[in-house]
Amino acid sequence: MATIKDVAKRAGVAVSTASYALNGIEKVSAATIDKVLRAAEELNYQKNGFASDLKRTKTNTIALLLSDLSGPYFSELIKGVQEVTASNGFDLIACSSVGGEKSTASKFLKEKRVDGAIILAQNISTEVIRSSARKDFPIVVLDRKVDNPFVIHVEVNNRQGGYDATEYLIEKGHRSIAYVSGPLNSHDNEERFQGYQQALKDHKIPSQSRLKINGDFTREGGYRSTKMLIAQQNLPAAIFYANDEMAIGGLKAFSEKNIKVPDDISIIGFDDILLAEYVTPPLSTVRQPKYEAGALSVHMIFQMLAGEEVEKSFNLPTDLVERQSVTGHERLDKD
Amino acid sequence: MATIKDVAKRAGVAVSTASYALNGIEKVSAATIDKVLRAAEELNYQKNGFASDLKRTKTNTIALLLSDLSGPYFSELIKGVQEVTASNGFDLIACSSVGGEKSTASKFLKEKRVDGAIILAQNISTEVIRSSARKDFPIVVLDRKVDNPFVIHVEVNNRQGGYDATEYLIEKGHRSIAYVSGPLNSHDNEERFQGYQQALKDHKIPSQSRLKINGDFTREGGYRSTKMLIAQQNLPAAIFYANDEMAIGGLKAFSEKNIKVPDDISIIGFDDILLAEYVTPPLSTVRQPKYEAGALSVHMIFQMLAGEEVEKSFNLPTDLVERQSVTGHERLDKD
DNA sequence: CTGTTAGCGCCTTCAT
DNA sequence: ATGAAGGCGCTAACAG
Numbered sequence: 262m263a264t265i266k267d268v269a270k271r272a273g274v275a276v277s278t279a280s281y282a283l284n285g286i287e288k289v290s291a292a293t294i295d296k297v298l299r300a301a302e303e304l305n306y307q308k309n310g311f312a313s314d315l316k317r318t319k320t321n322t323i324a325l326l327l328s329d330l331s332g333p334y335f336s337e338l339i340k341g342v343q344e345v346t347a348s349n350g351f352d353l354i355a356c357s358s359v360g361g362e363k364s365t366a367s368k369f370l371k372e373k374r375v376d377g378a379i380i381l382a383q384n385i386s387t388e389v390i391r392s393s394a395r396k397d398f399p400i401v402v403l404d405r406k407v408d409n410p411f412v413i414h415v416e417v418n419n420r421q422g423g424y425d426a427t428e429y430l431i432e433k434g435h436r437s438i439a440y441v442s443g444p445l446n447s448h449d450n451e452e453r454f455q456g457y458q459q460a461l462k463d464h465k466i467p468s469q470s471r472l473k474i475n476g477d478f479t480r481e482g483g484y485r486s487t488k489m490l491i492a493q494q495n496l497p498a499a500i501f502y503a504n505d506e507m508a509i510g511g512l513k514a515f516s517e518k519n520i521k522v523p524d525d526i527s528i529i530g531f532d533d534i535l536l537a538e539y540v541t542p543p544l545s546t547v548r549q550p551k552y553e554a555g556a557l558s559v560h561m562i563f564q565m566l567a568g569e570e571v572e573k574s575f576n577l578p579t580d581l582v583e584r585q586s587v588t589g590h591e592r593l594d595k596d
Numbered sequence: 597m598a599t600i601k602d603v604a605k606r607a608g609v610a611v612s613t614a615s616y617a618l619n620g621i622e623k624v625s626a627a628t629i630d631k632v633l634r635a636a637e638e639l640n641y642q643k644n645g646f647a648s649d650l651k652r653t654k655t656n657t658i659a660l661l662l663s664d665l666s667g668p669y670f671s672e673l674i675k676g677v678q679e680v681t682a683s684n685g686f687d688l689i690a691c692s693s694v695g696g697e698k699s700t701a702s703k704f705l706k707e708k709r710v711d712g713a714i715i716l717a718q719n720i721s722t723e724v725i726r727s728s729a730r731k732d733f734p735i736v737v738l739d740r741k742v743d744n745p746f747v748i749h750v751e752v753n754n755r756q757g758g759y760d761a762t763e764y765l766i767e768k769g770h771r772s773i774a775y776v777s778g779p780l781n782s783h784d785n786e787e788r789f790q791g792y793q794q795a796l797k798d799h800k801i802p803s804q805s806r807l808k809i810n811g812d813f814t815r816e817g818g819y820r821s822t823k824m825l826i827a828q829q830n831l832p833a834a835i836f837y838a839n840d841e842m843a844i845g846g847l848k849a850f851s852e853k854n855i856k857v858p859d860d861i862s863i864i865g866f867d868d869i870l871l872a873e874y875v876t877p878p879l880s881t882v883r884q885p886k887y888e889a890g891a892l893s894v895h896m897i898f899q900m901l902a903g904e905e906v907e908k909s910f911n912l913p914t915d916l917v918e919r920q921s922v923t924g925h926e927r928l929d930k931d
Numbered sequence: 932c933t934g935t936t937a938g939c940g941c942c943t944t945c946a947t
Numbered sequence: 948a949t950g951a952a953g954g955c956g957c958t959a960a961c962a963g
Binding site: 609611616624649651 | 932933934935936938939940941
């Protein structure tokens with residue numbers, strides 16, 4: 262591989278001159294630029310990005326660290342991040358944190374291979390984040406709290422979202438409402454659950470522990486939980502699934518048992534993933550402002566990078582989207 | 597930021613010793629390792645990834661260059677790539693090529709910031725790919741042909757897939773079959789179209805140019821094309837959409853005009869995206885082995901990296917997946 | 932087992 | 948306008 266040295270030699274100039282010419286710095290004559298460019302062309306010269314970054318101590322790229330690159334869930338978020346990043350002339354790379362501590366994502370964090378990072382990946386330890394963030398390496402976290410002046414929190418208001426979903430069900434006349442939860446260590450899940458509890462309480466509906474059941478945020482988990490609920494012979498009037506994936510799993514369980522949604526039971530999800538609109542019946546859910554979250558995150562990174570004083574915590578509102586998985590008719594409740 | 601020098605000084609050893617200790621190279625005593633690690637800990641030392649890569653001239657990471665990170669279409673492909681990459685102890689980063697020549701993706705290619713790359717991004721020029729690939733930087737392309745001994749082609753047999761889809765429609769008794777195409781400059785589209793034409797020919801069905809219409813691979817495009825077809829008052833018995841997105845757009849157009857699929861018209865797509873199973877009616881389509889393509893791609897990169905002699909071109913078979921958008925009853929055809 | 936040292940390829944100050 | 952030279956932080960001979 263040709264280096265800048267080779268180019269300089271071939272063009273018959275000093276390395277520094279070649280560097281100037283290559284980087285378009287106004288210090289060399291047109292003739293020299295021409296010579297250098299031609300030499301570079303002939304040698305098929307490509308600059309070595311690392312050497313350059315090392316010298317500049319700046320990469321002009323930010324990283325998006327995701328627990329799973331292939332998750333369709335991230336689509337909108339990525340779009341938000343991507344657009345803002347590009348419009349600021351920065352590069353964006355995405356990497357996955359499968360593998361936990363030794364994942365690519367952790368490595369990028371620890372080795373400061375980028376100028377800033379946005380994290381949505383449970384399996385990266387808070388400790389790593391805390392010890393990596395610093396003035397010239399701001400980090401935005403979307404799924405937790407980290408105690409460090411250089412990390413910014415962008416959250417959606419999961420609690421309010423959970424509250425709204427539950428209250429919506431209540432207002433439709435349902436009183437026994439189950440909650441199919443995500444993993445217990447999930448902050449998001451916890452918040453949604455708090456909202457659910459609060460809504461129940463505000464409407465003077467006693468919460469029953471048998472109606473809280475774990476679905477692990479997966480479609481499979483939602484399917485299993487729903488089957489259990491069905492097996493209990495005492496179906497609630499409505500179910501609030503802590504995310505859409507689980508709700509879709511639930512839909513499958515119901516359809517297998519020939520239980521009609523929403524005629525026999527009302528269900529609502531959370532997230533508003535792409536699929537929600539296409540399942541049968543179309544799933545009512547709580548939309549998360551994912552695009553906005555992504556865009557805001559990058560925005561904050563740039564502000565931090567510019568040394569500006571910024572808000573450290575953001576809370577984005579959710580929207581209830583009504584489709585057809587909830588009805589207004591209360592079914593006969595036996596409890 | 598603390599450097600290895602600081603660590604060495606604090607531990608009271610030479611830099612090389614610190615380096616050995618930090619990298620777990622069997623050359624230092626346990627006591628020294630301990631001293632160094634402690635010093636590193638105290639200084640909150642993090643290695644500078646660039647310096648390290650620069651020195652090693654090896655990054656242990658491969659890049660996946662996609663035209664759009666947020667496309668749900670890539671999900672399975674990414675999964676295949678990710679798993680194989682991880683199981684080989686390499687890192688994976690994904691980046692987008694929005695922005696064309698000056699995109700992050702192009703930059704990664706040109707500046708050799710990774711050890712190998714997998715490309716599925718129309719808007720990266722073949723020229724850049726050709727001039728970047730070399731012995732220590734193998735590239736696999738999923739969407740074109742590039743003339744360079746260090747680029748490998750992994751293709752899905754689009755032609756056969758197009759043929760199969762068309763023949764399937766023919767066997768179901770349909771004779772007037774429209775083709776809603778993708779962008780004309782798309783290699784994939786062209787192949788699918790060839791397959792379509794060939795099947796028609798083999799079954800002695802004349803192809804009519806009015807039945808070929810451009811849908812641009814987008815849902816919107818499929819919607820528009822379908823409306824045009826409907827407006828012509830002379831609907832074909834079946835439509836082969838060159839991808840699922842367009843077919844889903846078509847479904848919308850039909851439902852608006854109250855035309856029943858598959859009773860009034862049969863349609864088939866291509867890709868088998870996640871949604872295909874969930875639309876109404878579930879879409880029959882041609883599945884692309886995306887996971888396999890991803891896995892195979894990385895695999896080939898590793899082989900190249902290991903200096904092995906390898907096959908330069910692969911052609912993966914497609915599967916026809918029957919769902920409910922095609923019927924066996926031919927409708928009355930007027931042409 | 933530990934220390935000295937020479938670069939990796941590039942950028943950039945300083946001198947010419 | 949151009950050239951010489953000193954690092955950026957790290958690794959890996961080589962010497963002890």
